[in-house]
Amino acid sequence: MAQKRQPRVRAPELVGRGGWLNTGGVSYSLKDFRGRFCLLDFWTFCCINCLHVIEELRDIETKYADVLVVVGVHSPKFAHEADHGAVTSAVERYEVDHPVLDDPELVTWDAYGVRAWPTLALVDPEGYVVAQFSGEGHAHAISALLDELIVEHDRKQTLHRGDGPYRPPAIEPSTLRFPAKVVMLAGGTLLVADAGHHSIAELAADGETLLRRIGSGGSGFLDGAADEAAFNEPNGLCLLPGEVAARVGYDVVVADTANHALRGVSLDTGRVRTVAGTGRQWMRGDELPQAGPPAVALSSPWDVVWNPEWAQVAVAMAGIHQVWSFDPIAPSITARAGTTNEGLRDGPEAEAWFAQTSGLAVESTAAEGARLWLVDSETSSLRSIRGGVVITHVGQGLFDFGHRDGPAQDALFQHPLGVVALPDGSLAVLDTYNGAVRRFDPADGESGAVSTLLTGLAEPSGGVLVAAPDGRQDLLVAESAAHRLTRVRLPDAALHVEPTAFRTRRPPVDLAPGPVELVVVFDPPSGQKLDDRDGPGSRLLVSASPAELLMTGAGSGTELFRELTLDGAIVDGVLHVAAFAASCDEVNDEPGIEQYPACHVHQQDWGIPVRLTPGGDRKLVLVLGGMDRPNSRPTTPDH
Numbered sequence: 001m002a003q004k005r006q007p008r009v010r011a012p013e014l015v016g017r018g019g020w021l022n023t024g025g026v027s028y029s030l031k032d033f034r035g036r037f038c039l040l041d042f043w044t045f046c047c048i049n050c051l052h053v054i055e056e057l058r059d060i061e062t063k064y065a066d067v068l069v070v071v072g073v074h075s076p077k078f079a080h081e082a083d084h085g086a087v088t089s090a091v092e093r094y095e096v097d098h099p100v101l102d103d104p105e106l107v108t109w110d111a112y113g114v115r116a117w118p119t120l121a122l123v124d125p126e127g128y129v130v131a132q133f134s135g136e137g138h139a140h141a142i143s144a145l146l147d148e149l150i151v152e153h154d155r156k157q158t159l160h161r162g163d164g165p166y167r168p169p170a171i172e173p174s175t176l177r178f179p180a181k182v183v184m185l186a187g188g189t190l191l192v193a194d195a196g197h198h199s200i201a202e203l204a205a206d207g208e209t210l211l212r213r214i215g216s217g218g219s220g221f222l223d224g225a226a227d228e229a230a231f232n233e234p235n236g237l238c239l240l241p242g243e244v245a246a247r248v249g250y251d252v253v254v255a256d257t258a259n260h261a262l263r264g265v266s267l268d269t270g271r272v273r274t275v276a277g278t279g280r281q282w283m284r285g286d287e288l289p290q291a292g293p294p295a296v297a298l299s300s301p302w303d304v305v306w307n308p309e310w311a312q313v314a315v316a317m318a319g320i321h322q323v324w325s326f327d328p329i330a331p332s333i334t335a336r337a338g339t340t341n342e343g344l345r346d347g348p349e350a351e352a353w354f355a356q357t358s359g360l361a362v363e364s365t366a367a368e369g370a371r372l373w374l375v376d377s378e379t380s381s382l383r384s385i386r387g388g389v390v391i392t393h394v395g396q397g398l399f400d401f402g403h404r405d406g407p408a409q410d411a412l413f414q415h416p417l418g419v420v421a422l423p424d425g426s427l428a429v430l431d432t433y434n435g436a437v438r439r440f441d442p443a444d445g446e447s448g449a450v451s452t453l454l455t456g457l458a459e460p461s462g463g464v465l466v467a468a469p470d471g472r473q474d475l476l477v478a479e480s481a482a483h484r485l486t487r488v489r490l491p492d493a494a495l496h497v498e499p500t501a502f503r504t505r506r507p508p509v510d511l512a513p514g515p516v517e518l519v520v521v522f523d524p525p526s527g528q529k530l531d532d533r534d535g536p537g538s539r540l541l542v543s544a545s546p547a548e549l550l551m552t553g554a555g556s557g558t559e560l561f562r563e564l565t566l567d568g569a570i571v572d573g574v575l576h577v578a579a580f581a582a583s584c585d586e587v588n589d590e591p592g593i594e595q596y597p598a599c600h601v602h603q604q605d606w607g608i609p610v611r612l613t614p615g616g617d618r619k620l621v622l623v624l625g626g627m628d629r630p631n632s633r634p635t636t637p638d639h
Contacts, residue, residue, distance in 0.1 A: 008130075011038075011123040012111035014071065018084045018102025021091050024167035028071075028099065030127060035160035037068045037146060038123040042114045044077045045090035046377065046415055046433075048300050048318050048356050049136055049605070050118040052281065054094055055258060056139045061098060064146055066161040072100040075109040077117065077504050078401060078415050080433035089459075089481045091169075093178045093196060094233075095219075098166050106505060115509075115622060116606045124149060125158045133625040135579075135604025137283060141525035141625055148526050175210050176201060179478040180235040181303060181418065181462035182485060183252075185267070190464070191252065192478065192485070193234045200234060200254060200265060205466075207476060207485035214270045221259045221279050226270025232258035236303035236360075238313050240328065248328045250275070253313050255301040262294075262301060262315065262326060276326055276333050277301075281319065283601040284539070284580040288335035294326065296333065303418075303462075305360040309370040309386065310336075316357040316374065323349075323357060323374065323385065337385060342605050343545055343576055344379045344397050352390035355379040355398060359418040359430065359462065373427060375416040382419065382429055382440055393448055394429075394440060397545060398574060398607050402501035403434045403452075405494070411450035412501055413438065418462040420475065422490070428453065428475055430460040436497075437463075437475065437488065451494035458482035508609040510616035513568030517619045518542065518553070518575075520560040522602065523626030524583040531582040531599050541578040549573040549610075560624070568612055577606040579624050 013030055020027050030038070041057065043050035054072075061070050072091075076082045081090075082104035091100050103109060112121055112129075120133040122142065131145055153159035177196025185191055185202075189211060194201040199215030212226070220230030236255030245251045250264035250273065261277030276294035289296050299319030307314040307325070314336075315324040322338035337349035345353035355378035364370045371386040381395020394411050402412035416438075418430030426441040429450075436455045442448040459481035465473045466487065479486045520540060524530055530537035536558035544550040553564035560579060584599035602625050 008128040011121075011127050011129045012108070014040075014073070014101050015107045015111070016073070016101040016103035016105075017107075018074070018087065018104050021088060021100040021102060022096065022167060022169065023099045023165050026165065026167075028165060030123070032165075033069050033071075033123070034127055035125050035158065036162070037064070037125060037149070039068060039070045039142065040112070040121040040123065041070060041072045042075050042109055042112070042117065042119040042121070043072055044075055044081055044117050045087065045094065046078055046081060047117045051094060051258075052136050052300070052319065053118045053120070054096060056136065058097075060139055060142055063143065065164065067150060067159060068146065069164050070098040072096055072098060073108050074100055074102050075106050075114070075117065076104055077506070078433050079502050080414060086459075086481070088169075092171065097168065098164070110507075115608065116604060125153050125160070131626065132623045133602075134606070134623055135602065137600060137602045138625055140600050141528075141583075141602070144525040144527055174483040175203075175208065176483050176485070178480050178483065179461070179485065180480060181237050182464050182476060182478050183237045183239055184464050184466060185239070190476070190485070191237055193237050193254065193462075195233045195235055195257075195480075196483070198231045198233065200231070200237070200252075203485070207487060212270065214265060214272065219258070221256075221261070221274075223263075223273050224271065226272070229272035231256050231263065231272075234263075236301065236305075236316065238304035238306055240313075241306060244328060248331075253304050253326070253328070255304045255315065257300050257302055257318075260298040260300060260319070262298070262304065262313075264328070275328060275331065284340075284578070284603045285582060285601055288340075289324075289333050291327075291330075291332045291334050294331050294333040298324075302356075302358045303360045305362055305372070307362055307370060307372050308364060309372070314360055314362075314372055316360050318356045318358055318377075321354040321356060323354065323372075337390060341541070341543060341576060341578065342378065342398070342607060343574070344376070344381060344392060344395055345545075346383075346390050346392050349385065349388050349390060354383075355381070359416065361419045361421045361427065363421040363425065363427070373419050373421065375413075375419050375429060377415045377417055377432070380413040380415055382413070382416070382427070393442070394450060399504040399506070399609055400501070401433075402499070403431070403436065403497060404499040404501055405438075405451050405497060406449060406499075407445055408440065408448040408450060412499075414502075418460065418478075420463045420465065422465070423473065428463060428490070430463055430477065432459050432461055432480075435459065437477065439494065452497045453491055453494060454488055455495065455497065457486065504609070506609065508572060508611040509620065510613050511566060511610050511620060512614060512616040512618050513566050513612045515618065516564045516566055518562040518564055518577065519619065519621045520577070520579045520624050521621060521626050522560055522579070522581045522624040524581075525600075525625075527586060528583040528600075529586050531584040537582045539580040543576045545574045545576065546570065549575070566610075566612055570612060572609070572611045575606070575608040575610055575620075577608065577622060579604055579606075579622070581624060
């Protein structure tokens with residue numbers, strides 16, 4: 001069945017003050033892609049869902065290389081992401097192999113009416129927008145639509161095949177490439193998650209001399225000997241206690257992020273095995289494991305640490321905003337904390353909200369036992385879990401960040417990726433997008449205090465304490481964007497830093513107080529229908545920060561429509577909307593014909609900043625996937 005067609009809308013121009021990357025220095029406009037399909041990927045490099053979509057699109061780019069140009073439109077959330085050098089580094093880090101328009105002022109984002117990261121917009125060879133998709137899981141829908149439209153434009157002779165404009169950048173060789181986390185081995189050598197080289201590197205105590213590499217160096221998902229095994233963007237490392245390692249036959253657990261897996265490494269032989277995960281990404285609709293077999297879908301595990309309170313490995317499951325635990329002895333895996341909602345909400349583990357947890361550390365005291373510390377990068381927050389309860393110590397929410405010291409309730413970070421427990425009971429926070437090492441002292445004042453120890457680092461992402469010649473301990477930092485480990489002396493006194501505070505530049509949506517209609521648009525891809533064989537094929541979950549913003553309409557339901565009532569006493573807040581739709585192939589129901597339809601999951605989580613005003617809209621339309629573009633600000637509609 002062909003997709004229904006809406007009135008044609010001319011695609012707005014591609015504009016970005018930052019210029020173009022991956023084009024050999026050439027700048028392009030939309031007319032340069034006339035005669036080919038152009039798929040715009042609105043992304044930002046902090047966003048784990050955007051990184052998932054980059055991976056999803058690789059097969060699409062290869063399959064349709066002669067008729068399709070993919071253009072990444074980088075649309076920053078954080079201040080650091082508006083820096084052109086940082087975007088250039090991220091494009092290299094994530095091996096983005098198509099042109100990228102750097103749009104630091106969100107000009108093209110606004111022109112296309114984008115409401116969320118990631119969003120995809122398909123422009124046809126005549127320059128008209130024909131579809132828009134938000135979130136993940138749309139590769140098959142795009143493929144089906146292209147198959148249909150290619151025939152149409154071949155018939156009209158408006159499609160011209162040829163090579164694309166992508167020109168890969170030159171890469172300078174280095175021992176490390178975007179190192180993420182580092183741990184110290186018993187002999188004093190260092191083990192580094194060398195994410196850009198898709199491998200694990202062992203360095204001498206000097207932090208520079210390469211002793212060996214575990215992993216072939218090419219991205220892949222393969223177990224085996226050290227020189228054969230393959231990783232895909234490994235980020236976290238956890239040394240198992242000796243007695244546990246002896247029982248399970250491996251010493252290190254690796255968070256193999258882009259493979260959605262945990263890998264076990266034997267230090268004696270360098271042999272690699274998969275200990276949890278299947279290589280498939282967890283999607284909404286999948287069950288969350290409860291002390292079950294570890295051969296289940298995971299979602300971008302980013303860090304791992306041994307937690308004595310659980311006697312298991314804590315896993316920062318960044319892709320679905322949860323903390324899981326892995327028992328290597330059973331073996332088993334459990335979704336331990338978090339609801340999968342993205343946000344900042346404390347309370348019992350099962351009810352808490354996280355936001356792309358990316359760094360873990362454990363602090364133990366004889367009096368109070370172990371406490372798991374974590375940094376949630378998307379809320380720029382420092383949090384802890386102990387005794388089944390989640391507490392936020394520093395952080396304001398999804399859209400507030402900066403560099404501000406002082407009492408913990410006022411302090412600000414900017415997308416921290418790492419945390420290290422210090423001997424005095426304080427914590428060193430690797431404040432990645434501020435390029436700084438910050439210190440949180442829980443004993444300073446009623447709620448603790450934050451100070452700055454060091455600035456000027458290139459995206460510090462992880463660290464480990466190492467012995468200094470004078471008997472003190474230094475901090476060895478994985479300075480990721482500088483491709484090195486950097487030894488820093490922890491100062492006796494904090495630095496003075498002029499405070500900065502930011503809110504994401506994304507403008508709020510003006511809504512009227514009182515009744516508001518929420519509509520999520522979803523059209524099943526060509527040749528498919530909603531998969532309702534085992535019940536409703538869609539699901540909608542709505543909540544708000546603060547919770548009081550929603551007088552009615554919160555909760556879960558199966559319809560992609562909801563009547564909300566917004567409290568006019570709340571000036572501004574965030575609507576959290578999670579939508580899920582499953583589609584499957586339409587099949588022939590004639591007797592005697594046995595068919596096995598392929599089924600697919602489409603999902604998106606929106607965090608929509610809203611402002612309540614009497615003149616605001618009474619309808620909020622979000623596009624999960626389909627031919628409609630209700631939020632766009634087009635140039636000229638063409639009927």
